[in-house]
Amino acid sequence: MASPTSPTLQLEGTHTVRAAGRWQVxxxxxxxxxxxxxxxxxxxxxxxxxxxxxSQIEALDTIGAQLLWNAWRRKRPSQLTMPAQYETFFQRxxxxxxxxxxxxxxxxxxxxxxxxxxxxxxxxHALDFITLIGQLMLDxxxxxxxxxxxxxxxxxxxxxHTGYQALGITALVGFLIGVVLxxxxxxxxxxxxxxxxxxxxxxxxxxxxxxPLLAAILVAGRSGSAITAQLGVMRVTEELDxxxxxxxxxxxxxxxxxxxxxAISMPLLIVWTDAMALLGGMAAARTELGLTLKYFVQNLxxxxxxxxxxxxxxxxxxxxxxxxLVACHFGLRxxxxxxxxxxxxxLSVVTAITIVxxxxxxxxxxxxxxxx
Amino acid sequence: MDCDPNQSTPGTTPIIEIEGxxxxxxxxxxxxxLNLHINQGEIVSLVGGSGTGKTVLLxxxxxxxxxxxxxxxxxxxxxxxxxxxxxxxxxTRWGMLFQHGALYSAxxxxxxxxxPLRELRVLPKDLIRDAALxxxxxxxxxxxHALKMPADLSGGxxxxxxxxxxxxxxxxxxFLDEPTAGLDPNASEGxxxxxxxxxxxxxxxxxxxxxxxxxxxxxxxxxxxxxxxxIIAYCEPGKVVEFKxxxxxxxxxxxxxxxxxxxxxxxQERPDETIxxxxxxTQYGK
Numbered sequence: 054m055a056s057p058t059s060p061t062l063q064l065e066g067t068h069t070v071r072a073a074g075r076w077q078v079x080x081x082x083x084x085x086x087x088x089x090x091x092x093x094x095x096x097x098x099x100x101x102x103x104x105x106x107x108s109q110i111e112a113l114d115t116i117g118a119q120l121l122w123n124a125w126r127r128k129r130p131s132q133l134t135m136p137a138q139y140e141t142f143f144q145r146x147x148x149x150x151x152x153x154x155x156x157x158x159x160x161x162x163x164x165x166x167x168x169x170x171x172x173x174x175x176x177x178h179a180l181d182f183i184t185l186i187g188q189l190m191l192d193x194x195x196x197x198x199x200x201x202x203x204x205x206x207x208x209x210x211x212x213x214h215t216g217y218q219a220l221g222i223t224a225l226v227g228f229l230i231g232v233v234l235x236x237x238x239x240x241x242x243x244x245x246x247x248x249x250x251x252x253x254x255x256x257x258x259x260x261x262x263x264x265p266l267l268a269a270i271l272v273a274g275r276s277g278s279a280i281t282a283q284l285g286v287m288r289v290t291e292e293l294d295x296x297x298x299x300x301x302x303x304x305x306x307x308x309x310x311x312x313x314x315x316a317i318s319m320p321l322l323i324v325w326t327d328a329m330a331l332l333g334g335m336a337a338a339r340t341e342l343g344l345t346l347k348y349f350v351q352n353l354x355x356x357x358x359x360x361x362x363x364x365x366x367x368x369x370x371x372x373x374x375x376x377x378l379v380a381c382h383f384g385l386r387x388x389x390x391x392x393x394x395x396x397x398x399x400l401s402v403v404t405a406i407t408i409v410x411x412x413x414x415x416x417x418x419x420x421x422x423x424x425x
Numbered sequence: 426m427d428c429d430p431n432q433s434t435p436g437t438t439p440i441i442e443i444e445g446x447x448x449x450x451x452x453x454x455x456x457x458x459l460n461l462h463i464n465q466g467e468i469v470s471l472v473g474g475s476g477t478g479k480t481v482l483l484x485x486x487x488x489x490x491x492x493x494x495x496x497x498x499x500x501x502x503x504x505x506x507x508x509x510x511x512x513x514x515x516x517t518r519w520g521m522l523f524q525h526g527a528l529y530s531a532x533x534x535x536x537x538x539x540x541p542l543r544e545l546r547v548l549p550k551d552l553i554r555d556a557a558l559x560x561x562x563x564x565x566x567x568x569x570h571a572l573k574m575p576a577d578l579s580g581g582x583x584x585x586x587x588x589x590x591x592x593x594x595x596x597x598x599x600f601l602d603e604p605t606a607g608l609d610p611n612a613s614e615g616x617x618x619x620x621x622x623x624x625x626x627x628x629x630x631x632x633x634x635x636x637x638x639x640x641x642x643x644x645x646x647x648x649x650x651x652x653x654x655x656i657i658a659y660c661e662p663g664k665v666v667e668f669k670x671x672x673x674x675x676x677x678x679x680x681x682x683x684x685x686x687x688x689x690x691x692x693q694e695r696p697d698e699t700i701x702x703x704x705x706x707t708q709y710g711k
Contacts, residue, residue, distance in 0.1 A: 078594050079517060082545045091549050114595035114627075115563075116548070119556045141626055145563070152558035152568045154535060289530075389576045390530035 058111060059086055062093050070097055073109035076117030087120070094124035101125065104132040107139065118142035127151055182382050188304040189312060189378070196309065207310035208317075215276040215311075216318025220325060222275065223268050227326040230267060231259065231333025239341040248342045252349055255334040256357040261424065264327035265365045266413055269372040272319060273405035277380040280311055281401035284384025285394045293385075303385065312377040319373025320366045327365065360424035368416055372409050379405040428668050430460050430649065430659035437464040440598060440630050441486060446495035448481055455481055457654040459495070468624060468631040470641045470662075473651030474672060479634040480524070482651065483600055486632065487521055488512060499598070517545075519598040520591030524606060526583040528575040534561070534586050535571035541593040557593065564589035565619060581612040585619075592623065601633035605640045617643045638677070638685035650676075 060074040060081055074080065081087045097103065105125075107113075122143065129147060160167050196203045238254045284307065287293045293303060331353075338344040383401035387393050441463040448455040455478040463469050471479045484490045485497050488504040497504045500518060502511055528537050539557040542548055548556075558568050564585040575583060584604065591599060604620065605613035617640050624631055624644075635641050641648065641662060648665045650658045650673060658668040666677040666686060676682065 078545070079514075082547050085547060087547050087549070087552075091552075115559060116542075116552070116556050116595060119559060120552055123552060123555060146559070149559065149562050152555070152562060154554060154558060154568055154571055157572065390574065392531035 059083060060090060060110075060117070062090055064093075064097065067098070067103070069104045069106055071106040071109060072121070073111075075112045076110050076120070077112050077114045078116040081117060081120070090120065094120070097124065101128070101130055102132075103130070105130050105134070107133070107135040110136070110139070113139050113142060115142060118146060122146045178382075181386065182378070185304075185308070185378060185382050185385075189309060192302075192305045192309040195305065204306055204310045207306065208314050211311050211314030212318045214279070215272060215315055216321060219272060219275055219318075219322060223271055223322055223326045224329045226267060226271060227264065227329035228333035230263060231255070231330035231335075232337045234258065234263070234330075235334035235337035236341055239338060243342065248344065249352075251334075251338055251342060251344060252352045253356040255331065255338070256353050257361065259330045259334065260327050260357055260365050261361045262413070262417075264330055265323050265368040265372065266409070267330070268319065268322045268326040268369070269376065269409045269413075270406055272315070272322065272373070273376045273409055274402055276315065277376050277405040278398050278402050280377065280380035281384040281387070281398045282394065284381060285387035285397055288385070288387050289389045289394065308377075308381045311381060312374050315373035315377040316370045317373070319376075320369030323365055323369040358424050364416065364420055364424060368413065371412055371416075375408050375412060376405045379408055428658040428660040428664060430462075430656040439463065440465050440500060441632065442496075442498040443482075443485075444496050444498075446482075446485065446497065447493045448478060448485070448490075449493045454654060456492070459651075459655040461649060461656050461659065463630065463632060465630055466628060467646045468620075468633070468644050470645040470648045471632065471634045471651060472636070472641065472648060472676065474676075477651045477654075479651055480602055483521075483602055483632065483634055487519065487600060488515075517541075517594050518596055519600065520594065520596040521600040522584070522587050522591045522602060522604055524602040526575070526587040528583060528587055528590070530575050533572050533574055534566065534578070537575065537586060538589045538593050541590065545594075557589075560589040560592055561586070563592070563623070565615070580607050581609070581616075584608065584616065588616075588619070592627070595627065597628075597630060599629050599631045601631060601635075603634055603636065605635065605637045610639075613637065613640065616640075620644060638682055639688065642685050642688070 058075045058080065060072070060076045063071045063073070065071055081090070105121075107121075110117075118139070127146075127150075129143065135143075235251065235255055238251055239248070242248055242251055242254070284293070296303065296306065335344075335346055335349045338349065339346065380401050383397045383404070387397040439462045441461070443459060443461040446459040447457050459482070461482075471482060473479050481490065485492055486499060486504070488497075491505050500515060502515055504512070504515075507515070528534075529540065532540065535557055538560055539553050542553045542556060558571065561568070561571060566582065566585050566589060570578075570582070575586070578586065584607075588604075601620070605616055608616060620631065621644060623629060631644070633640075633644070645662050647660060648658075648662050649656050650665060650668070650670070652670060652672040657670055658665050658673065660668075666673065666682070677686070
């Protein structure tokens with residue numbers, strides 16, 4: 054053992070066990086000493102009857118005392134030599150007795166109780182979400198009835214955060230997707246000599262599908278997570294409770310402004326993303342197929358009926374509202390601990406993206422015959 | 426004046442030595458040329474008005490923040506220049522109780538206390554279990570609460586669990602940031618008793634920031650008063666109240682302060698009877 058002060062244990066004959074050195078947590082944890090001692094202590098025959106000599110111990114703390122105590126099977130051995138100053142440690146251990154930690158019963162995920170919890174959880178989520186929508190309708194009614202005193206400031210701040218600040222990322226992603234799409238289609242179309250149809254393919258797919266979906270997925274990841282985390286931290290810091298006490302309703306001051314803001318900024322972002330994606334497409338088409346920008350712009354209105362544009366904007370309003378609602382729903386369910394905050398935010402983003410794609414499918418089914 | 430913070434007591438081992446410390450946040454100078462020595466086995470209370478940097482000083486001592494100038498030595502090791510390995514070893518020798526507990530909210534009470542023990546990576550499982558439950562019971566938390574989450578605890582229990590966690594590794598030095606703030610008088614008295622008995626039993630050195638005069642008089646062996654950006658007075662609670670300074674006068678000699686001085690434990694040195702009388706007269710008029 055390394056230094057003269059490290060804790061040691063010696064068996065002298067079969068009758069005496071002598072402990073020496075510093076039996077303190079700092080010394081015990083150096084270089085695996087504690088494992089050696091633990092094994093040695095376990096191997097002491099008849100721990101209750103041998104003579105324990107602790108007089109050589111230089112220093113003792115509760116961890117060291119506990120180690121010895123456990124070796125004694127939690128009772129004082131009949132023969133014990135020990136300096137008086139260590140008496141308090143063992144007295145306390147003796148007085149306290151054995152403390153039991155009740156382990157919660159283990160449950161399998163397929164057990165009846167666990168399955169019941171899952172069901173209850175799903176029902177709970179559904180009820181909560183329906184309540185949220187109902188409350189939103191009531192709040193919107195209140196807002197329309199007294200629009201002068203509505204939460205305008207919150208709405209405009211939200212539009213700034215969710216709309217203006219998202220312009221950069223949506224532009225970048227939109228442009229790049231436009232370039233990629235244009236290159237891919239151009240290669241295929243060139244084989245059939247249908248170069249001019251690039252405008253149709255690009256215009257239709259970007260304006261009707263890709264623009265809205267891209268913008269929505271980006272906003273769900275960006276603003277959805279921000280809203281959930283913000284509400285979650287407000288729960289942790291009791292700000293939500295403070296608002297209620299001061300008579301500020303969560304629905305009216307937190308949820309409705311965000312839903313309105315996203316329902317406004319989302320379509321605007323879609324227009325922006327569409328423009329950027331088409332710009333990227335045009336640039337790629339010019340280098341790949343030699344289609345001039347002028348040709349592209351002149352032919353776009355003929356290739357894509359205006360109805361598609363409206364469908365895209367309508368999707369924006371719906372997606373924006375859904376993202377805000379899902380984010381608020383999960384944000385308000387966060388409990389006051391860090392793990393719940395992380396889980397809630399993850400769940401919120403995943404659910405928001407899934408719901409957006411689901412809603413997109415519904416749009417596709419409803420408007421099958423429109424805009425062609 | 427014999428309350429000079431620069432004076433070191435001969436024949437004692439200093440555990441914390443702060444010299445020429447300066448703290449600056451932007452243009453605000455918080456500490457300037459601050460000196461403080463804390464000896465082994467003492468219970469030192471740091472008092473001062475709001476914003477005088479008591480908690481900041483505590484954070485300097487545990488190395489969470491670094492001063493703009495000056496040195497902080499704990500166990501003889503300069504916190505600002507110590508290499509990471511030494512600093513890591515130092516960290517197992519002290520414990521800190523944060524003002525709001527700072528329990529890990531995702532872990533149970535038991536896991537919170539077992540965490541520092543598990544972090545050593547070598548202790549056997551049953552020893553960790555027993556030691557953590559023992560520390561909890563020393564702090565007055567029974568094993569029936571061990572599996573609760575911090576969010577389900579009352580303020581007093583959070584403080585107790587946080588104390589148990591701070592004591593998990595049997596530290597030689599304990600930092601307490603507002604240990605009794607937010608506790609009802611009963612609970613705070615219990616907490617004071619707890620710290621006092623642990624101090625005797627585990628031979629701790631305690632540094633605490635407190636506003637609570639009862640706690641201060643009941644526990645401290647010395648009081649360090651922080652005002653005008655440095656320690657203006659540093660001596661026994663009985664003497665510190667006699668020090669002439671506007672802050673001390675308003676802090677200790679208000680009605681609240683006088684009541685707390687009255688209730689001081691007998692074994693401690695009380696301010697002179699005549700001074701007490703004068704104080705009372707200035708307080709209530711002739």
